[in-house]
Amino acid sequence: GQQVMQIPQYQHVQEGEDFTTYCNSSTTLSNIQWYKQRPGGHPVFLIQLVKSGEVKKQKRLTFQFGEAKKNSSLHITATQTTDVGTYFCAGPEGNFGNEKLTFGTGTRLTIIP
Amino acid sequence: EAGVAQSPRYKIIEKRQSVAFWCNPISGHATLYWYQQILGQGPKLLIQFQNNGVVDDSQLPKDRFSAERLKGVDSTLKIQPAKLEDSAVYLCASSLVARGHYEQYFGPGTRLTVT
Numbered sequence: 291g292q293q294v295m296q297i298p299q300y301q302h303v304q305e306g307e308d309f310t311t312y313c314n315s316s317t318t319l320s321n322i323q324w325y326k327q328r329p330g331g332h333p334v335f336l337i338q339l340v341k342s343g344e345v346k347k348q349k350r351l352t353f354q355f356g357e358a359k360k361n362s363s364l365h366i367t368a369t370q371t372t373d374v375g376t377y378f379c380a381g382p383e384g385n386f387g388n389e390k391l392t393f394g395t396g397t398r399l400t401i402i403p
Numbered sequence: 404e405a406g407v408a409q410s411p412r413y414k415i416i417e418k419r420q421s422v423a424f425w426c427n428p429i430s431g432h433a434t435l436y437w438y439q440q441i442l443g444q445g446p447k448l449l450i451q452f453q454n455n456g457v458v459d460d461s462q463l464p465k466d467r468f469s470a471e472r473l474k475g476v477d478s479t480l481k482i483q484p485a486k487l488e489d490s491a492v493y494l495c496a497s498s499l500v501a502r503g504h505y506e507q508y509f510g511p512g513t514r515l516t517v518t
Binding site: 384 | 444448494508509512
């Protein structure tokens with residue numbers, strides 16, 4: 291089945307530094323979703339990318355979908371303590387109308403104040 | 404709108420005992436998912452319902468896990484008998500349509516500890 295890997299597994303940054311997590315799928319994706327999970331919390335949807343090469347921004351967060359639609363990245367500019375958490379990418383697999391999401395391994399971000 | 408509700412929030416049982424989790428999805432969401440999330444890992448799909456039909460249960464350990472979704476709304480996930488390796492957070496999620504183009508909304512999860 292489809293595998294979705296993320297690097298790095300952990301990232302510790304000083305507050306104000308930038309952060310990037312990379313997501314790679316073993317198969318071509320129709321779209322990719324990103325979720326954030328705060329410590330002790332549940333995953334919360336951030337964004338969905340659909341088009342090849344698509345770039346979307348949400349304030350300090352920039353999401354990119356690769357040209358081949360097999361990889362994606364999330365970049366956070368000038369991190370804040372509120373950015374702490376684990377970031378997961380997730381890609382669908384299966385037949386149209388019955389897709390299921392395969393979640394990546396996640397990147398855990400911690401901020402040093 | 405109200406979010407996905409789950410109960411209980413925490414459960415501690417001994418191995419070989421049984422346990423059940425309950426989920427109430429967001430009103431109008433046809434698709435319901437149960438995930439298992441082991442500490443430090445991403446959520447792993449156990450079973451996916453479209454209304455009250457099973458779409459995917461390929462990763463559900465059917466010798467001990469069962470799930471149902473009566474009337475296409477609430478769902479229960481049961482483990483019988485539990486093993487130590489079942490210790491995890493069990494997340495329920497729902498979405499409007501299982502077409503890969505709609506985000507999933509997660510409940511707070513049930514943290515299960517098997518001793």
